[in-house]
Amino acid sequence: MLKLTKKADYGLMALKYLAEHPETPALSAKDVADAYGIPAQLLAKILQLLTKNGLLRSHAGMNGGYALARDARQISAYEVILAIDGPFFITSCIKGAKSCELTPSCTIKEPLARVNDTIAGVLKSISIQDLAEHEQPAARAHGDRVQAAHGLVALTL
């Protein structure tokens, strides 16, 4: 449990691949799929999702394909996962809805919501660029929740 879907994995891989090939104006879904052995049709739909969410720019027609909509540093893993799998919450009971439908006594999620935020913070601190140069990803400052400090991230818990 607690694992990413393959689609999210594929999406991250594809973005990483695009980030590694900044010279080419656009890469087709097939290009990327072949590079990783991913089913092309599936990846196509994933890339469509990413473009719809503003992470990629698409261009149809011959020599068309996809390209990053922003600099690789400006795209976080969080955004990618969010775009592909939708909003995630570590607790089954969605935080937005007023408490648990049938289990109002579920006081568990309050502390777990904090864990959820922590995970989101970590994911937000990782950019596609970090994945591309797969050395130690330098943690980036992000709001007041995550702050870079000598190569480690301080998370308020």
Next chain:
Amino acid sequence: MLKLTKKADYGLMALKYLAEHPETPALSAKDVADAYGIPAQLLAKILQLLTKNGLLRSHAGMNGGYALARDARQISAYEVILAIDGPFFITSCIKGAKSCELTPSCTIKEPLARVNDTIAGVLKSISIQDLAEHEQPAARAHGDRVQAAHGLVALTL
């Protein structure tokens, strides 16, 4: 995505409930299930799992039931989730297996493995006790990866 199963939720709730009732020698699965409106038979199996993994002590027969095997402070949310849902890895490709079977070029997981460790660290730092007294859970020191410091946890990334 990235959410706990209901079973894990139930397990955490049950342990929390037990932690809140230290006076009683044992609580039956039905007792806990009724308290939260959880299907009793399902919770029963979950509690069995937890006993099998040494988190609970069980006692059959009349006035039997379950009790925490250790102090609530000595049981981490991580252990509970691990016992119920098995080992989790954020990446689809299991870290143990030698790389990705068909996609050897999956360099994504290396950075994500670090995220995985981070999540595990946070989960390990939360005890059942923290859930029971659902105030700010005091972060506990844990290994050299997670270190408590003025109410916040420092995580090496």
Next chain:
DNA sequence: CTGAATTCGGACCGAAGAAGTCGGATATTG
């Protein structure tokens, strides 16, 4: 203009896992 390459978008399907149920065996106590 025609055709190839490519994105787009929906419908569809099979497999896997999650959630929950059922039934029976065993242990413990009164």
Next chain:
DNA sequence: CAATATCCGACTTCTTCGGTCCGAATTCAG
């Protein structure tokens, strides 16, 4: 013995994930 429990495996149901297929619309090259 009877009531209360844990124990344990098999089974159903439901949802989601992973993946495929097909029929468009778009763009470019010749």
